[in-house]
Amino acid sequence: NAGVTQTPKFQVLKTGQSMTLQCAQDMNHEYMSWYRQDPGMGLRLIHYSVGAGITDQGEVPNGYNVSRSTTEDFPLRLLSAAPSQTSVYFCASSRGGSPLHFGNGTRLTVT
Amino acid sequence: KQEVTQIPAALSVPEGENLVLNCSFTDSAIYNLQWFRQDPGKGLTSLLLIQSSQREQTSGRLNASLDKSSGRSTLYIAASQPGDSATYLCAVENYGQNFVFGPGTRLSVLP
Numbered sequence: 001n002a003g004v005t006q007t008p009k010f011q012v013l014k015t016g017q018s019m020t021l022q023c024a025q026d027m028n029h030e031y032m033s034w035y036r037q038d039p040g041m042g043l044r045l046i047h048y049s050v051g052a053g054i055t056d057q058g059e060v061p062n063g064y065n066v067s068r069s070t071t072e073d074f075p076l077r078l079l080s081a082a083p084s085q086t087s088v089y090f091c092a093s094s095r096g097g098s099p100l101h102f103g104n105g106t107r108l109t110v111t
Numbered sequence: 112k113q114e115v116t117q118i119p120a121a122l123s124v125p126e127g128e129n130l131v132l133n134c135s136f137t138d139s140a141i142y143n144l145q146w147f148r149q150d151p152g153k154g155l156t157s158l159l160l161i162q163s164s165q166r167e168q169t170s171g172r173l174n175a176s177l178d179k180s181s182g183r184s185t186l187y188i189a190a191s192q193p194g195d196s197a198t199y200l201c202a203v204e205n206y207g208q209n210f211v212f213g214p215g216t217r218l219s220v221l222p
Contacts, residue, residue: 004154031208033210035212040214041214042200042212042213042214042215043155043200043202043212044212045209045210045211048208048209050208058209090154090155092155092210094208096208097142097143097162098160099145099157099160100145100147100155100157100202100210101157102147102154102155102156103154104153104154105152105153105154
């Protein structure tokens, strides 16, 4: 099993550009989520999904969109990147009551 | 709103010492609590998961306890080793699969 796979590992964007961060898991987990990690702020939940076709907002959803068309994939879209979105982004998945599995992260810089 | 804090923020100990990391949360209506390890530039790895009905979990040299009524958890690391150096985060899972993370404790174990 590959676990949780995130691509790309690094990305540099200019202000106003759009991009999609990819996340895929092969563990048949119904729960998937996106976090951003910033120095001094810890991990903050952006969006999450409890199953295909179901998404919900977390603590810091503004500027980000998600969709969940399949159990395996949960992409995160930045429609118009801003410098405040410079961060490390983590995708995670789990089955109810089981440990949360994380990808290795995407380091995003917006200039 | 659930808030999670961790004490201390950083800890430096000589190899071989036993140590305790603390995690506190404000809302006791949790589904479970997890402890994670994060190495620099990497994702989070789950160490222990304690269900809300449990008091403790053990894995090798690690022991985690949970006192839900007082909103506290401790991670005990026995006979620390330089390879234990990392950031340790706790996270509570609220009902609805909403995870809230603490800011982490940065541990350095000196040889």
